Amino acid sequence: MSRNKIFIPVLAIFCLLLMVVWLAGGFQNKLAPGNKSELPAYQGTRYTVQKSLIAMIEQVPASVVAKENTLVSSRLLAELKTLNVRAGDKVTAGQLIATLDDAELKAELQRVAAQQAANSAKLEQATKQLVRNKSLNEKGLIAINQVDEWQATVNELQAQDKALQEAYRSAEVALGYTQITAPISGKVVARLQEPGSMVSPGGAIISLFNPLQLQIEAPIRESQVKHIQLGSEIKVRIPALDISQTARVSEMVPIADSQARSFIIKLDMPLLQNVVPGMYALVKLVLGEQAVIQIPTNMISKYGQLAMVEVIESGQLHKRYLRLGEETGNKTIVISGLNEGDQLAVQR
Template identity: 25%
Template sequence: MQHPYRGGAVPLAAALVACGLTIACSKKEQVKGTPEVAVVTLQPERVAITSELPGRTSAFLVAEVHPQVNGIVQQRVFTEGADIKQGDLLYQIDPRPYQAAYDTAAAALARVEANLPAIRKRAERFKELLSVNAVGHQDFEDADAAAKQAEAEAQSLKAGVESARINLGYTRITAPISGRIGKSNVTPGALATAYQGPAFTTIQQLDQVYVDSPQSSAMLLALQRNLASNRLKGGTPDQAKVKLFLEDGTPYPQQGLLKFSDVTVDPTTGSQILRMVFPNPKHVLLPGMYVRAVVEEGVAEQAILAPQQGVTRDPKGNAVALVLDGSGKVEQRTLKVDRAVGSKWLVTEGLNAGDRLIVEGLQKVRPGVTPKVVPFESKPAAPAPAAK
């Protein structure tokens, strides 16, 4: 006896059920297959363009103190680390040999100057007698040559006296500039050798300090192009204002100015040195400190800022973004990105005001697809963990 459900009835019913399920699933998947994306409508913004550069501080003026005569150091007058003024006595070298040389030169000059009037008068008298043929030409020429020789000797001795006076003055080593003096490298009793050996001490002027920072030549060229195209306003490479942050991140209260950029590009690094000057009334900045300088290049009045999560890179490394065109379809744009401004990219080409930039759901869509647009909700930063 055959089972009542055997034969073609059961396969036909199963096929109809399977077909109905397939159609239902297909419709359900079609509904679920519409991707959702969140977009941001870009608007032009006024943005201050800055560049952060590492740098080192250096003294505004530096003077190394060296002896200019030989001798024994008799005393050191200053206190190490003190503020001194230009002309203050720092060291005293034994002046006695130079005083004796000065006295000798002065005495020799006095002897010649004492005889000089008589020699001049004799030459003048012979000149008068020559006019009446009372003396011969040879006698007059000898008297005139003797007078000129005495005058030349007097001039030579005057120079010798001046040289002796200068050397005597060099025994007093004084401060060439005002500033803060460092440690002393010699003590009383040491032998001073003129113009040789290490410096006795160093003086640095700290009321103002320099900050030297390397900057790529490409960055300077970009800045010059920005200014020439009027994309940036309110700043020039030689008059930009500069803010400073100390090594621990503390902002320095005084604002500085960009003084100049070096005229030579380092061939090994492709960079130039930017020199900035900062007032330092409280001597907070000391030579050799590491700092971070923020150079204000200018202001972009109509800047396009794109959220960083909406900008990716293609296999060639180019910045790309997905936007919705007028019909709501996805379109891919290739961008030119200048720099990061906070959590956004400053875009110079590829995006315009009014463009709808996709910032969420980028992995779900491709160019040509018409996605469903949902509101974009920026997530607040996670709160910092409580201190234990």
Template identity: 25%
Template sequence: MKASFWLTIPLALLLAACSGDIEPGRQQNEPAIITGLKTDVVTPLSQATAQTVVGTIESRDRAIISARTDGQVLRLAVKEGEEVAPGTLLAELGDHTASERLREAEAAISEARKNRDMAVARQKLADQTQQRFDRLFAAAAVTPQEMDKVTAEATIAKESLEAAEASLVRATAARDAAKTALSYTRITAPYAATVVRHEVQEGSTVLPGTPLVVLDRRDGWLVRLNIPESLYDAIAIGTVLDVEVPTLSLTLKGEVEELFPATDPRSRSSQAKVRLPGDAQLRSGLYARAFLHGESRDQLFIPRSALVLRGQLTGLYVVEDGILHYRLVKTGVLNNDRVEILSGLQSGETIVVKGVQQARHGAKVGE
């Protein structure tokens, strides 16, 4: 009886505490109030649409300098990446055969000159002799047989001089050819360029046609773009494009100078060459992208600071009747510090643009 009494007392107290009524339309826990947030109303921005195509920077003139004679690479005179002026020595080959041919040709010229001088002297003597015999023959002082002999000797002397002069010409040509062959052992830059790479090493044996050095001409650059077949009709020769080189944080104006009609069946794209202005920062192989501008349309751009990343999901906080609501959105292109919203947000809605780290779904926005 006593135990039942003590059990009844806590139960009565609990019933008394729960006897109060909760007023209709009110919650027991009020939402949190967050202050320090900056909000902004989303407004559309009318601008031309842009499609992005990617490409690679190339030199307008890439040259592969090859050997024109056989020999051994004695020296590579330039380094990869070095800028060279016209006539700069690039490489030197060892060709002992060319040197020997040049010495032989010089000796042949010397001998040919001596033979020509002797032939000149013989012809001079033969001409003088014939003139004397012409006078004697007119005076009937010599026989016709003697006159014929002198005339034949003059003719032979003339032909000998012509042969000596021809021999000298051949020797001179052989000397010039030997000099040209010897000049092939010194490889020089044909124009102002940048050394891209070496194709051989010092000590290598090369034959005519063996690539030695690759050069990129410095006075012009282009970007080779891969144009999807769906955008091929959007450009034409002469079209001016904005070309961005992200690595250099550089944007240039380029003009389409060539279109290739053939389409790659694997990538479903064609190629286009876009001429770029000269810039000392450019170099072959850099990644580039160009923008094809279309018709104007309304786009929603918001500050990047308004985005909330949760794993692979992108969202933001929308303010409705003073309450924060987390909403997923789909983003588009980046434009400096602003990002395009493709879906999930409407024009005229209010969003949190600063302080999203402290925002919470369902919380109230304080003053």
């Protein structure tokens, strides 16, 4: 029994030592010391990395706006009687789009017309009486003061006639304001009132814009303004429609926004299908030139988010990871990872 107590621990220790020796490679054949065999030198096509000048382009967020847009408003305090258009409808300049209640204005026009008729009758009678009195005065039958009295009456009635004529014209103009027409040709954006509502002078009824004349409006930083002039041609892009076009700078607000430290510029753009005000746009500003490293895009191997090229060093190929910039055409800008003069292996 005492021998078993000694034998079992000794056996366990022995097995443990054998396992340690095995894990340490004690039972494997060791390689003889020597130099590692070198791979053959790269003999394929090489590409020499060089710097090239490219335009420094900054993309500025912008918006599409209508060059011609307006709010059609009432000039009177009256009830909106009819509204003949809805959002999306096309209208032409001068087209009747709404009417206001005109009952009171028509009554006012009739009242002024009646006053004109009464005043004209009095003026006619007073003029005849003035002629008779002048004749009697010349014969010495009446005093001159009677002639003066009728002359004053005629003058007063003539002044009233002129005032009533002006009142009639004003009433006609006011009555014309009940017929609301489109000031420009374009498309209705929204109805801002509905028939039956009371509108006040200056109260908007509908909004219009001209879809044939659109602009790009962009805020430009103070440091960028020196690169822009009126009439300059600048490339713009509408990302939603994947459209790129050249636009001309037509307006530059001469005062900077004191909070954003930016200037507003507007660019006239040609008519493009499906482009409407409010769409997001990008203005591409050329701010000069800079020297960068560009390599052909097909020489870059990508593994997920990693980009890599094979660089030739001492005749051997070595993998090198890159940080890439913008891809333009068939070349990609390398931000870091390569230096001018590096040799790259052209992939076959």
